[in-house]
Amino acid sequence: MHERAADTRRAVLQAAAHLFFEQGYAATSIADISELSARTSGAIYFHYAGKEQLARAVVEAHFAAWPALIARHENVGAPALERLVRLSYAVARAFRDDVFVRAGARLWAERRSINVEMPPPFLDWIATVEHLLDEARAEGTLAAGAEPVRDATTLVSAFFGLHTLSDALDERRLIEDRLTAFWHLMLPALQGAPAPAALLDRVREDTASLPR
Template identity: 45%
Template structure:
């Protein structure tokens, strides 16, 4: 299995115009409250239907306070997507520390990601903002490609370790796993507000990993 840094997500800090860099603890807390409040609203309503005033009302600050930390609504969206992507290298490091085989590492990564989609509003908002990319006048990263790259690397290692069926092509399998995972969480979002995302992914994961795992 390759070292974590060779299979990890390249966390890309999204360039964005930021407000003043707060120095005081109170300002730092306010900045986080604004970010989480915006994430909640973007998750619930989408980017276009949530205004800066809505964010201010949600976290009980002035509109000016929101603009102090995030000068535009696009800057808020960029910050949320940035934090969304920051979750995955941290998750990979935690899973890698379990020292599983490459195929089990791939499965565990997706299982843990499903939990994040269930519980973490930053992850939820980041996913919705990525879907709404055409509506946002800012350059967001291309979604899914890092996940495909990560899983392909793990599946190549799994193939070398004899963990895959002989007819499995790692690149194709990785693409299928990512498509199934993100499709599963999206369907869960639409039908149950992600309340069943973990159990739905567990069912899908059992089926998919059984189909590629060597007997």
């Protein structure tokens, strides 16, 4: 019984994420989710009080993807700035390929039309980037003019702005190329001994073996 209930919740949430991403919140109905998930509306309402709660559950799944991804990259044996760049590519691939991540991002953008409180989106990212910049400073690899508290917010703002632009232009198909251009611009201001091409070459060459 518990396994069947868990299967239903997974199927409903997967269908909801797909539809919320493809159609948006307002255009998606419980009937649409019922049809795609092959579960009755009654079964959906048994697990979720309504469409608002489903939307929040998808956004929560979006945020739940990040801690393990961050932890895996924090444990990679590489300098802090390289780990930051590696993490950025993993996040970019998730935004391109993971339906929960993509749906969560769209729902957050549409949050004013959803009558439910959503988790805050960027505070943990800012803290993560600030921590990595602090590590780079401790290693002696951070540029003298860089300031972790100030620059973490700027980097997160620019990074997610890049995602918004890439989504609008080509649904993030070229996100990794655009991210490479982003780091060619940013790294000379962050590296104590600027060598962005060498760092990016190492990261891109190792793409196939990076933690996903």
